[in-house]
Amino acid sequence: MSEEILMKVTGLKVVLPEKEGGETVIVDGVNLDIPRGKTVGLVGESGCGKSMTARSLMRLLDTPIYIKEGAIEFGETNLTALTEKEMRRIRGQKISMIFQEPMTALNPSITVGKQVREAILLHQKVSKKEAKDRVIKMFRDVGIPDPELRYKAYPHQLSGGLRQRICIAMAMVLEPELLIADEPTTALDVTVEAQILALMKQLQSSHGMSILMITHNLGVVADICDEVNVMYAGEIVEHAQKTELFHNPRHPYTLGLMKAIPRVRGKMDEELYTIQGTVPSFSDMPKGCRFCERCSFAEERCKAEHPPLVDIGNGHLVRCFREVSE
Amino acid sequence: MEPLVQVEHLVKHFKSRAGWVKAVDDVSLEIYPGETLALVGESGCGKSTLGRLILRLMEPTSGSIRMNGEELSHLKGKELRKKRSQMQMVFQDPFSSLDPHFTVGEVIAEPLRNLGLSKEEQQKQVLELLERVGLQPEHYYRYPHQFSGGQRQRVGIARALAPNPQLIVCDEAVSALDVSIQAQILNLLRKLQKESNLTFLFISHDLAVVRYVASRVCVMFLGQLCEICPVEDAYQHPLHPYTRMLIDSAPEPDPDFSREDRMLLEGELPSPVNPPEGCRFCTRCPFATKECKETKPEMKDYGNGRFCACHHPLA
Numbered sequence: 001m002s003e004e005i006l007m008k009v010t011g012l013k014v015v016l017p018e019k020e021g022g023e024t025v026i027v028d029g030v031n032l033d034i035p036r037g038k039t040v041g042l043v044g045e046s047g048c049g050k051s052m053t054a055r056s057l058m059r060l061l062d063t064p065i066y067i068k069e070g071a072i073e074f075g076e077t078n079l080t081a082l083t084e085k086e087m088r089r090i091r092g093q094k095i096s097m098i099f100q101e102p103m104t105a106l107n108p109s110i111t112v113g114k115q116v117r118e119a120i121l122l123h124q125k126v127s128k129k130e131a132k133d134r135v136i137k138m139f140r141d142v143g144i145p146d147p148e149l150r151y152k153a154y155p156h157q158l159s160g161g162l163r164q165r166i167c168i169a170m171a172m173v174l175e176p177e178l179l180i181a182d183e184p185t186t187a188l189d190v191t192v193e194a195q196i197l198a199l200m201k202q203l204q205s206s207h208g209m210s211i212l213m214i215t216h217n218l219g220v221v222a223d224i225c226d227e228v229n230v231m232y233a234g235e236i237v238e239h240a241q242k243t244e245l246f247h248n249p250r251h252p253y254t255l256g257l258m259k260a261i262p263r264v265r266g267k268m269d270e271e272l273y274t275i276q277g278t279v280p281s282f283s284d285m286p287k288g289c290r291f292c293e294r295c296s297f298a299e300e301r302c303k304a305e306h307p308p309l310v311d312i313g314n315g316h317l318v319r320c321f322r323e324v325s326e
Numbered sequence: 327m328e329p330l331v332q333v334e335h336l337v338k339h340f341k342s343r344a345g346w347v348k349a350v351d352d353v354s355l356e357i358y359p360g361e362t363l364a365l366v367g368e369s370g371c372g373k374s375t376l377g378r379l380i381l382r383l384m385e386p387t388s389g390s391i392r393m394n395g396e397e398l399s400h401l402k403g404k405e406l407r408k409k410r411s412q413m414q415m416v417f418q419d420p421f422s423s424l425d426p427h428f429t430v431g432e433v434i435a436e437p438l439r440n441l442g443l444s445k446e447e448q449q450k451q452v453l454e455l456l457e458r459v460g461l462q463p464e465h466y467y468r469y470p471h472q473f474s475g476g477q478r479q480r481v482g483i484a485r486a487l488a489p490n491p492q493l494i495v496c497d498e499a500v501s502a503l504d505v506s507i508q509a510q511i512l513n514l515l516r517k518l519q520k521e522s523n524l525t526f527l528f529i530s531h532d533l534a535v536v537r538y539v540a541s542r543v544c545v546m547f548l549g550q551l552c553e554i555c556p557v558e559d560a561y562q563h564p565l566h567p568y569t570r571m572l573i574d575s576a577p578e579p580d581p582d583f584s585r586e587d588r589m590l591l592e593g594e595l596p597s598p599v600n601p602p603e604g605c606r607f608c609t610r611c612p613f614a615t616k617e618c619k620e621t622k623p624e625m626k627d628y629g630n631g632r633f634c635a636c637h638h639p640l641a
Contacts, residue, residue, distance in 0.1 A: 045504035145594070159594055160369075189368040189531060191591040194575040198590070216504065219577025223585065243581045260509040262538035264561060264576040265583070272513055272538065275506035278474045 006177060006210045007034040007057070012070035014052050014061065024282045026052050026065065028234040031309075034178065039204065039211040041221040041242070043257075044231035047279060053231070054180050054214050058097055059087050074178075093123045096171035100183040102163035106155040112163075113139075113151030116170045123174055138169045141206075143199055161192035168199065175207060182214045197224050218261060222246060230254050233279060233290040236309065239317040250318040252295045289321070297322060328395075329356035330492060330525050331380060336389035338375055345599045349375040351549035352389075354625070357493065362519060362526040364540035364557070366533060366572065370595065372549040377495045377529045381413050382406055393493070411441060414486035418498035420478035424470040430456075430481050431466035437489040455484040458521075460514060476507035480514065487518070495527045500535060512538055533576045537561055542631070545569045548598055548606040551625065555632040563641050565634035568607050605637065613638045 014027035027049040034040050042050045055061050057072055059079060072079040079090065099105045107115055113135055120131040132151070139147035142165045155163055164184060171179055181200070185193035201224060204211060213225055221228055221242065228245045230238040230253065238251040249255045259273035277294045286292055292302040301321055309319045338350040349372045357363050365373045378384050380391055382398050391398045398409060414437075417423040424433055434455055435448045443451070453463055459480040470478055479499065486494050496515070500508045516539060518524055530536050536543060536557070543560045545553045545568060553566040564570040567589070574588040593610050596602055602609050608618040617637050625635045 045506060162594070190533070190575040190577070191368060191572065193577065194588075194590050195592070197577075217577060218505075218579035222579050222581045222583065223577055246579070246581045257505055258579065260505050261579055262509075262512065262534040263579070264534045264537060264573055265578060268537065271516075272509040274509040274513060278476065278507070 003035040003038070005033050006036040006074070007032070008071075008073040009033075009053075009057065010071050010073075012053065012056060012072065013068045014049070014056050014065060015068045016065045023068075026234055026282060027056065030070075030231075030236055032229065032236075034210050034212055035226075036177070036210055037204070037208050038226040039213055039224055041213045041215065041225035041228040042231060043215060043218065043221055043228060045216055045279065048231040049234040050214050050231050051182055054097070054182050054212065057180060057212070058091060058095060059084075060091075060097070089123075092119055092176070093174050094176055095178045095180065096174070096176040097180040097182065098164070098167045098171050098184045100186050102160060102167045102187070103155060105167050106163060108155050111152050111154055112158070112166045113153075116166065116173055119170055119173055134173060135169070138173045139166075141203070142166075142169045142172070143195070144169070159192075160188055161195065164188060164192075164196055165199070168196070168203070172203060172207065172209075176209055178210045178212065180212045180214070183216070184213075185220060186215070186217070193220075200224060218257065230257075233285065234282065235290060235319065236317070237291065237319045239309075240315070244314070244316055248316070250312065250316070250323060251291075251320050252297050252322075253291050256294075289319075327358055330359045330393065331357040331527075332390075332392040332395075333376075333380065334390045334392075336376070336379060336391065337387045338372075338379055338384070339387045342599065344597070347598050348549045348601060349598060350379060350386075351601075353546075353549075353551055355544055355551065355554060357525060357527060359492070359525050360519075360523045361541045362515075362528050362539050364528045364530060364536040364543045365546060366530060366536055366543060367546035368531065368572075368595065370598065371546045372598075373529050373546050374497055376546070377415075377497055377527060380493075380527065381415055381495055382409070383415075411437065411489040412491050413493045413495065414489065414491040416479070416482050416486050416494060416496045416499045418501055420475055420482050420502070421470075423482055424478060426470055429467050429469055430461075430473070433470070433481060434484045434488055437485065441489060451488065452484075455487055458487065458518065459484045460510075474507070475503055476510055479503065479507075479511050483511075483514065483518070487524075493525050493527065495529065497529045498531070499528070501530065501532060508535070515539055533561075533573055545572065548596060548601050550606055551635065552607065553632075553634045553636075554625075555634075556630070559630075559632055565628060565632060565639040565641055566607075566636045567611050567613055567638075567640060570640060605635075 009032040012027055012030040015023040015025050017023045030053055044050045056067055067080055116135045117131045120134060136147045136151060144150050144165050185196050225242050227241050229236050232253050238254045249258055256275040275294050280286055288304050289302040289307050292298040307319050307321045309317045310323055311317055312323050334354045336350055336353045340347040340349055367373050379386050386399050431452050434452045438448045438451055456465060461480055500511050528539055540557045543555060543557050544551055547568050552568045560569055561573060571589050571591050575590055591610055596609055604620045605618040605623050608614040623635045623637050625633050627633055
């Protein structure tokens with residue numbers, strides 16, 4: 001495959017320094033390729049490090065959490081080497097982000113039109129009038145009815161779905177090359193979720209940006225992603241093209257997740273498959289495979305050694321000893 | 327079979343700056359002993375308000391709620407508290423619904439203490455309850471913060487089971503949990519129901535979860551019921567266009583699933599202060615006619631336990 005890689009993350013390690021010295025590793029050696037014009041999924045449950053990975057790419061980590069190791073190459077630039085001032089020119093302009101909660105992402109005391117206009121005025125030398133026209137056009141593009149009227153609305157006057165459309169408009173108005181979406185539909189009703197996902201797909205085909213989709217929902221992945229990374233306890237445990245991942249999941253965690261979701265369509269099992277136990281805490285991480293205590297295939301070796309991420313063919317990567325031939 | 331709970335023409339209006347919010351507007355339904363009745367709909371449709379009205383955590387504007395034939399809607403004080411032990415609730419957020427100052431044993435024992443049981447009897451029953459919900463005896467003396475989300479939800483369920491209630495209302499009880507934990511709690515709820523013939527009102531926005539736990543489904547839109555039917559009918563042959571659209575919107579974890587011929591909702595939810603006249607769904611319904619805009623559709627019986635309020639049902 002000779003696709004152009006827009007962003008290449010190698011060996012990303014994000015840590016939280018502890019008061020007593022020492023540190024907790026939250027994201028551990030993550031590699032991630034985001035091809036131009038494609039949607040890459042980053043899936044996992046709460047606390048697996050998926051949001052921290054996303055925030056690292058924007059260099060938006062809250063102190064004292066910081067990127068300890070790794071490179072984030074965006075085109076020719078290594079983002080980890082940029083100063084905060086240089087980074088501000090990238091944020092919003094080249095890479096932008098939308099969040100789960102569209103209420104907290106917006107300023108409640110400024111009209112939504114002004115907030116989006118601000119994004120343009122910060123980065124580009126255009127008149128206020130021209131900026132406003134572009135905002136209204138963008139509002140129309142993201143499916144906001146009566147855009148001139150909504151321009152003057154405050155966030156609280158809009159529904160959750162409309163607020164998320166405003167956030168998408170704000171993220172898209174400077175035509176970024178990469179859009180990072182952190183659980184953008186999790187707080188929304190299914191009916192609105194379907195609308196927002198359709199909108200994101202449509203914007204991608206018209207604007208050609210890449211999307212990094214952070215989600216816990218495999219249904220969202222199946223709908224919108226081209227390729228998928230599954231994260232568990234700070235590491236990527238499986239990576240594959242979407243169809244390959246759903247047809248041929250190899251990591252026991254991925255397998256378990258897929259069997260544990262109740263479904264709206266098709267046949268239903270008498271009892272839902274469950275993954276026993278809970279995610280290990282970062283302060284008490286198993287030495288070997290991080291999933292071994294919950295894994296029904298675990299052997300002695302899994303407890304003692306840490307499995308590498310191996311390519312089982314066609315770029316399908318799995319972190320499991322079952323895939324390592326002796 | 328006699329219904330356990332019978333709700334008739336229940337109304338709850340709230341006063342707001344914009345006017346009267348018609349949160350629940352003329353709802354009638356029955357809950358039968360031993361069943362799980364699911365209440366589904368989008369946020370703001372009134373499903374949580376309806377659940378709280380049935381538990382009498384708030385007073386209805388008008389209408390009647392009967393449990394075992396006894397009218398609850400006007401009970402107050404002592405009388406109401408007595409009834410409350412027969413109806414319990416499991417909340418969405420297992421973090422804020424448990425008092426952090428009490429040990430798990432004390433949390434579960436509290437409703438038993440209110441029933442006047444002796445210390446020994448309380449402890450014995452709490453230990454039994456811990457076992458029933460899949461927790462260990464040594465959890466008795468631990469505090470909520472020492473538990474994971476899934477374990478806390480088990481504690482919440484044990485507490486709800488403690489006074490041996492006839493009805494348990496679960497309000498988005500698994501919505502805050504991760505997939506792997508959600509499956510554990512869903513299996514637990516099904517196991518409990520099989521063992522003890524419990525009756526659940528299961529309020530949820532998640533249609534996949536509902537399909538897994540419910541025996542019947544009530545679909546709610548803007549304060550009113552659209553459809554009531556046995557659970558599989560809602561998924562296989564929905565009668566109300568709104569039911570169909572809700573189900574079509576649900577994400578499917580299958581890349582080969584055809585997303586093209588789905589019926590999806592467009593536009594915005596109308597305001598519950600000024601709901602459309604006639605059918606409440608008419609402004610968003612692709613099949614709406616003049617009749618829908620003018621006359622409110624009555625709930626009609628389609629046989630085999632299927633009821634639908636629509637002028638142009640799908641099947």
